[in-house]
Amino acid sequence: MKFAYKFSNLLGAVYRQGNLSFSNDGNAVISPVGNRVSVFDLKNNTSETLPISTTKNITCVGLSPDGNLAVVVDEDGAALLVSLITRAVLHHFHFHKPVSSIRFSPDGRRFVVTKDSVALMYHAPGKQREYNAFVLDKSYYGPYDETTCIDWTDDSKCFVVGSKDMSTWVFGAERWANLLYYSLGGHKDVIVGCFFEKNSLDVTRTGPRTNPSPRGRGGDEEEEEEVEEEEVGDTTEGEVIRGKAEAPKEKNETKNVRFKQRSKHFFNKQGDFNNLTAAAYHKSSHILVTGFASGIFHLHELPEFNLIHSLSISDQRIASVAINGSGDWIGFGCSGKGQLLVWEWQSESYVFKQQGHFNNMASLAYSPDGQYVVTGGDDGKVKVWNTNSGLCFVTFTEHTSSVTKVTFTSSGFVIVSASLDGTVRAFDLHRYRNFRTFTSPRPAQFSSLAVDVSGELVSAGAQDSFEIFLWSMQTGRLLEVLGGHEGPVSCLCFSPVQSILASASWDRTIRLWDMMDSWQVKETIPLTADGLSVTYRPDGQELAVATLNGEISFWDPQTATQTGCVVGRHDLEMGRKETDKITAKQSAKGKSFTTVCYSADGESVLAGGQSKFVCIYNIKEQMLMKKFEISCNLSFDAMEEFLDRRKMTEFGSLALVDEGAGDGDGVTISLPGVRRGDMSSRHFKPEIRVSSLRFSPTGRSWAATTTEGLLVYSLDGSLVFDPYDLDLDVTPASIRKQLCLQEWASAIVLAFRLNEKALKQEVLETIPHAQIPVVCGSLPDIYVEKLLGFVAASLEKSGHLQFYMTWSQSLLMLHGQKLKNRSALTILPTLQALQKSIQRHFDNLSKLCDFNMYNIRYATALSKQRGVKRAAEEDVGKEEEEDEDEELSEEMSVASLDDTDLIL
Structure with missing residues (x-):
């Protein structure tokens, strides 16, 4: 459990x-x-x-x-x-x-699959349960080469298929009287996309051109075909399919569907690098989106082919283009960089922009509250991911070579990374900038990194000079160079409670350096094999060391004595690579764990290495508790356990045969010592491996950097029945009976003994808000920590913010001293989970408050501006009224003078 x-x-x-x-x-x-x-x-x-x-x-x-x-x-x-x-x-x-492609019909009753030169139409699975969900309806033949794209008409009566033989075929989904199939030509290269117009049989096709046009304009072309009927003397009885411009006719006057070319347009792109690679069409707005091998995409309005946008999103080939239903957002996928973009073309802004690591990930680290994960990759980038959303929100690109190690400081706002470019850099998560760069007197490739608890000391180990460098975070100055190892320094780790640095090396030793005593070696621990990874237990009272012989040994750092050992060589179960000439079982004897980390409570250890398995060992019992298979993807190398005889030829394994130009007598194999395949070949399969493992500080999840990416595994509490001190009288009925009697404390105790999430939440939210301090004070000590952990988990997703905050405040105020006296290993993950939940709500509320504050300021400023304008208008109106009164009085005085003259 x-x-x-x-x-x-x-x-x-x-x-x-x-x-x-x-x-x-x-x-x-x-x-x-x-x-x-x-x-x-x-x-x-x-x-x-x-x-x-x-x-x-x-x-x-x-x-x-x-x-x-x-x-x-x-x-x-x-x-x-x-x-x-x-x-x-x-x-x-x-x-x-x-x-090559698959497409459902608009009515959802069928879907078409294209493979090789055949189009297969299947009945789509319905709402009723069926023994065979895929039932083949018809097979359509016509193209002479591989098919590339499909599109349906809006009435699901016809579909069009594009092919590499430069032709486009229109097929009827049923046997129509006037249309069985129709072939469209005119292109000079592969058809990239073919689309029907809305409620019509008009066809739009896009495809690259390899030779220049007669007018001297090379590049890609786009054609539009239109429906037209001609008299063909076909009087076949049956249902007739019609285009949008066709009037109803009698059955005995049925004429075959005819297509003719209406227009042809060119993109004016020259060179093979600007070939068309992807296309999408929105039928309602008549917008055609085309992507090119140079990373440029165009937006055209059909049928006039007016250019709306022409922008570049990257320097890599655009592999896929998609448009959403409303036609506002356009999605682009670049397989070369692993990039996904969503562009809103009307406002010319990015809706979504994400890019993964171009090469393998090398290291990861959790922030102290478990809210963020930082990763470093072979592409020299440092990325920070939000564990709640799963998205990257900042990327640092200052490194010029592979990043080997990354870590957070204890504050959680500074990231430190080591790289093979000879620098160690510190990044600020407040201003998103590189504010410190640490270098060595002589150029060195840093392969290990550690930061002490205070965040003041930064240490990095070199793999070429066998030295450990120590810098000050405040000044950036080099404090000391620690020498003594006789091999590359593979791993560094600071004690979480003392200023003790542990270093593992290939010279088969673990050295403990005292940072308070002139950086001297406090202890040297001999190992049976090369040290690959070392880590401290969260309380600093134990060391776990992974060695080259596949063992994990546990040591007491105070007495330098070994307390346990786990032999995990047989648990790795290394797969057989395609170029291996030995069995997987024999190959696993030379493999070992390369990364080790403790769980949040310190009772178990997580280990991974050159294998597709991650193992969890119990330290006390020194036994394997569980194995996780991180991938079942056979596209990676070293996945299959046994040799595939189908890949064997007369020269040996198919992977060892050189398919390039040659006399054919010799067999060329990959270079000896090359781990990731032959880099000189055009294609190689990456090898599955785990490069780094970390447990979340909250204990609810752990993450692994693998060949696939960053995999996150978390506890699914809703599917786990894990009762505590269960008895016959602990039932949901008895719990609800205690609630009716308003026995709140006993109801909580019974609910936590049954340990069902829904029932615990029901009990907790039934208790009145005013009774929370009283209930917290009467709880037994053993249930305080369980209740605090449940409150921390509920606070993360619940909308009852004040209610659960009151629970956590009452528990910490009334039982804080008792919790403080307990072991830090048991209570620390719970407190960090509570901190993560509060920090998440704080971030969301602060953004909302800032947004409301700025809106209120804008509204008040706008009202003041309107008030000033209205006052100015009123002043102008008063002046005009006064002028009118003066004019009126002058006219009246003139009129009175005229009257007096008349009287006289």
Whole structure:
């Protein structure tokens, strides 16, 4: 029950390959990431990775018109029918060949799949439960090369298929009297997109051109085809399909559907780098979006082909383009950089912009409150992710080489990173800038990093000079260079309670350095093999060391004595790589754990390395508690346990055969010592491995940086029944009876003994607000910590902010001294979870208050301005009235004079 961690989210990767899709309401974009599918909510600015995975990387995703179902297909043609409501797999199917595209009909009754040169139409699964959800209806043949794209008419009667043979085929979904199939030509390269007009049979096609046009304008072209009927003497009886401009005719005058070219347009792009790679069309607004290999995209209005926008989003190839239902947002996917963008073309602004690490992630660290995660990658970038939303909100690009280690300071507002470029940099999360840069007297490649509890001392270990460098965070000056290791320094760790630095090295020693006593070596601990990773327990009373022989040893830092050892070599279960000539079992003997971390309570340790498995060991019992398989993606290397005989040839393994130019006599293998495949080849499979592991300070989750990305596993408390001191009289009926009798304290005790979340929440929210201090004071000590943990978990998602804040305040005020006297390992995760929840609400409320404050200021300033304007208008009006009164009095005086003259 304690280790019931489930896959929660995938961070660090937003798009890899395949097609993007918008949800039915247009507020979320669905993106394939490796062998998983991520859903990015653009309205709430959150991300979610579905708990499903295919056996290989996903190539295309088909979404049903109502947005409830999705068909996910991988590289081999294995398909999953997924419910987007329950997030569950409903059906498995295999197309036996790679699928290029899939599209549901607008009425949701059928969907078309294209593979090779064939288009297959299936009956879509309905609401009723069926034995076989995919039933083949018809197979359509026509193209001579691989098919590329599909589109349906609005009435679901016809669909069009584009192909690599430069032709476009229009097929009838049923057997119509005047249309069986129709082939459209005219392009000189691959058809990238083909689209029907709204409520019509008019076809728009886009495709790149490889040769210049007769007018000297090279690049891409776009054509539009229009429906026209000609007299063909066909009097076949049956239902007739008609275009939008056609008047109803009698059945005996049926004429075949004819297409003719109406217009042709060119993009005026020259060079192969500007080839058209992706296209999308919005039927209602007649907007055509085209993406190019140079990272440029165009917006044109059809049929006049008027250019609306022409912008560049990156220098990489745009792999996929999608438009939401309203036509306001356009999604772009760049597989080269792993970039996902959503652009609002009317306001010319980004709605969503995310990019993962271009290469492998090397390290991660949690903030002290567990709200943020920082990662460093081989691309030299440092990214900070929000654990609640799963999105990156700041990226630092100051490093010029791979980032090897990252960490937070104890304040949580400073990030320190070490890199192979010879610098250690400190970043400020308030101003988002690099405010300190630490360097060594001689250039060194830093492979390890540690910051002490006070945040004043920064240490980094070099892998070439075998030295440890020590800097001051305040001044940025180098304080000391610690020498003594006879091999590269692989890992550094400061004690959480003392100024003691532990360093692990390849020279088979652990050295403890005393920062208070002239930086001298306090203790040297001998190891049986090279030290790869070292970490302190959260209370600083124990050390865990991972060595090259696959063992994890535990040491008492005070007496330098070994307290335990775990042999985990057999738990790694290393897979067999394609180029290996030995079995996976034999290969695992040379593997080891490369990263180790303690759980929040210090009772267990989490370990991972060159394997697809992450292991949790109980320290006291020195035994394996649980193993997590972080990936089942066969697109990675070292995943299969046994040799695949289908990949064997007469020369040996297919991966070892050189398919390049040569005389054919010799067999070229990859260079010896190359771990990630032959870099000189055009394609290689990345190897699955875990580079870093960290437990969240709250103890509710843990994260791992892997070849796939940043995987987050968290506790799913709703599915776990974990009672405490259960008895026969502990039932929901007895708990509700205590509530009716207003025995609040006994009701809480019974609810926590049964330990069901819904029941605990019901009991807690039934208690009157005025009785909270009284109930907290009468609670037994053993239930105080459990209640505080539940309040911290409920406060994170509940809207009853003042109610749960009152609970936490009463518990801390009345039982603070008792909690303080307990072990820090047991109470610290609960307090950090409470701090994370309060900080999250504080951030949300502060933003809302700032927004309201600025609105009120704007409203008052606007009212003052209008008041001044109204006063000025009133002054002007008074002056005009006075002028009018003066003129009137003068006229009256003149009139009285005339009257007196008349009387005289």
